[in-house]
Amino acid sequence: MPTHSLHLAREVVKVCGTNDPFIVADYLGIEVCYENLPSHIGGFFTRIFDSAYIVVNSEKPRAWQRAIAAHELGHALLHTQDHAFLATLNFATHSKVERQANQFAAALLIGDEVPAENESIYEFAQRMGVPVEFVQSLQKDFFMGGNI
Numbered sequence: 001m002p003t004h005s006l007h008l009a010r011e012v013v014k015v016c017g018t019n020d021p022f023i024v025a026d027y028l029g030i031e032v033c034y035e036n037l038p039s040h041i042g043g044f045f046t047r048i049f050d051s052a053y054i055v056v057n058s059e060k061p062r063a064w065q066r067a068i069a070a071h072e073l074g075h076a077l078l079h080t081q082d083h084a085f086l087a088t089l090n091f092a093t094h095s096k097v098e099r100q101a102n103q104f105a106a107a108l109l110i111g112d113e114v115p116a117e118n119e120s121i122y123e124f125a126q127r128m129g130v131p132v133e134f135v136q137s138l139q140k141d142f143f144m145g146g147n148i
């Protein structure tokens, strides 16, 4: 059974006509800012009054910033809590909301791509330019042949 976050990512790609998280954020009226954050913080999402912001660590590589932006977009769309979500060194998590944000990000950035035969999930993640945790969040659906 596809989860809400996966459906939502597909809708976003359809409506926005792109899977680029920076363009999607712009489309949704979410401002993306770059700040020199401490290195263990990848970025966060916050709402200030009626405005929504994704803050990305300006010191991270571009592929990482793209992953952060996609993950934080997941929070922006899925979670209504009015507080900051931190994305730290990696995306490993046992928290339900973090897993949902990872799933959204994975579905947004990976789309319908699947690992090639004999391709490990690490190689696949590298080819897709996403953290391996994103692939792992989808892994069950991939290998169960689920329709995400």
Ligand SMILES: [Zn+2]
Binding pocket: 071, 072, 075, 085, 086, 087, 097, 098, 101
């Ligand atoms: Zn998060």
